[in-house]
Amino acid sequence: MIAKRHLLSISIAALLSSQIIHAETLFDVYQLAVNNDPELKAAEATYRANIETEKLSRAALLPQITAQAYYQDSETESQSKSITSNNLGQTSVIDQHASTDSETENYSVSLNQALFDLPAWFSFKAGKKVSEQAEAQLAYEQQQLIVRTAEAYFNVLRGRENLDASKAEERAAKRQLEQTQQRFDVGLIAITDVHEARAVFDSTVAQRYSFEGTLAIARENLSSLTGQEHNNLWSLKKDFPITMPEPSSRAEWVDFALENNKLLQVSNAGASSAYQTAQAKKMEHLPKIAGSFSYTKNDLDGTTIYNPSSTFALPPDSYSETDALRITLTMPLFSGGGTSASRRQAYEQYNAANYNAQTTQRQVITNTRAQHIAVYTDVQTVNARHQNIISTRSALDATEAGYDVGTRNIVDVLNAQRSFYAATRDYTNARYDYVIDVLKLKLNAGTLSPADIIALNKWLQLPEPVTLNGSKTNKAAKS
Structure with a gap:
């Protein structure tokens, strides 16, 4: 029996060690998200597609070179009437049949270059x-x-800590119910x-289901970001610093945002692109000048057989080389009003982009200021919530002591318990609200980077192994 207990202890220890070994940090999860998040993959594909726009528009300004070659083998049968004369000077009309067999080789190269094309330049x-x-x-x-x-x-960590607090509250309510029943x-x-x-205990059970x-x-x-399950994440350390944002000046954060906010850069670049497009449409009224050069070589070899034969029959051979240089000026005169309509449309699209x-x-x-206020509020809230835990714990101890001597009733004890565990959950929520709001402030300011993930990762610790009864192996000290 002792050996079985020993083996069971070893198995439990191995299970708990396995949980710790496979625990994942924030940085681990972030790396998985970078490789597996479909939203980011879609954004990367969209980026690769959109940067081709510059190359497509530049193509209209660069030389356009084409080459062509063909080979043709043809046979032609023809029949015609012809006039012939004999040695006596007599003429006659005869039917003459001709059979021609020829081979043609043709090569050509052409180069076209825009010399003056303002619409293409602004595009x-x-x-x-x-x-x-x-x-x-x-x-x-x-x-x-x-x-x-x-x-x-951190929402997983938040949920985990809130569930732990809910379970602790349920256990406390159950003990209180058992003691009350005994009395x-x-x-x-x-x-x-x-x-x-019993009413309070039933309420804590329902609350636990909700937190689960x-x-x-x-x-x-979290799994939707990585495509994997995450059941054993590292926890946020109790001594994680809750500090005011640096710099403390709200105006400086706004300046950062105006300089670095990525969404603002997207909007500004969109407005600039719309302006250049409007300029391109405006320039459609102007003439365009293009130059072209072409070289063509044509070689035809063949034989023609006449029946009856003809003294004057010549083979269909020919050879030619052509070099051509051309300058073309195109002046739009009237396009049914389409050019003007396109110009007006592009101008209004620029106005819309500029207003956007x-x-x-x-x-x-506004968002940067609001987020800065939120972080300031979070710092004060976390400190207040921490103090509230101390106060409600003291109030609960005093109420339980008063209940033991008969100066307080069961309702007072149950309310004090509820206040204490609510304060614990409020403190947990306030801490995680602070973490997320700091990241969102940096997002608005445009300064957020993977370095912030690495910095947060340093304030994580291995999760405490869970015993068979659902409690942590290391009890946290009372606040």
Whole structure:
């Protein structure tokens, strides 16, 4: 029996060690998200597609060279009437049949070059802005992935800690119910106290189910980024620093945002591209000058057989080489109003893009200020929530002592318990709100990078192994 217990202990220890070994950090999950997140993959594909716009628009300014060659083997049968004369000077009309067999080789090379084409030039400049827009959009999506990964990761930790607190509250409520039942059984209290305790216990059970569902959903959301399940994540250290943002000046953060915010760069590049496109449409009224050079070689060899034969029959052979240099001026005179309509349309599209850029700038300013306020509020909230845990713990101890001597009733004890565990969950939520809000502030400022993931990763620790009864192996010290 002792040997079996020893083997069971070894098995449990191995299981707990396996849990720790396979625990994943925030950086581990982020790397998986970079390689597997479909949103980022779609953004990368869109980026690669959009940067080709610059090359496509530049093509109209570069030489266009084409070459052509063909070989032709033909046989021709013909019949015609011809006049012939004999030695006596007599003429007659005869039917003559001709059979021609010929081979033709043709080679040509042509080069076309735009010499003066302002629409093509401004379209090229618009294409460059599209490339800038694509780069900024991809950078924004990469920063968004950092926020989405961190938010999904810490929401799992949030759900896990809230569930732990809920289970602890359920155990406390169960103990309180058992103690109340015992007191009722010996006639020390009324049945109403038992009903009160049972109502609270039932409420904690329902609450635990809710937190279990919330945690399961959080894990699903994290899995949607990586395509894998994550059941053993590293935890945020208790001494993770909650500090005011640096720099502390809200105006400096707004300046950072106006300079570096990726969405604002996307909007500004879009407006610039629309302006260049409008210029290109405007220039469609102007003439275009193009130059071209072509070289053609044509070689035909063949034989013709006449029946009856003819003294004057010649073979169909021919050979030619042609060099041609051409300058072409094209002047649009009237296109049914299409050119003017296209110009007006492009101008209004530029106006819309410009106004959208202004809207984005105002939103960036507002969001940066709001996020800065949120971080400041989070710092104060975390400190207040931590103090609230201390206060509610003291209040619970005092209420339980008063209940033991008869100065407080069961309702007071149950309310004190509820306040303490609610304070614990509020503190947990406040800490994770702070972490996410700091990342979102950096996202708005345009300074967010994988280095922030690495910095956060240093404040994670291995999760505490869980025993068979569901509690942690190392009990956390009371706050």
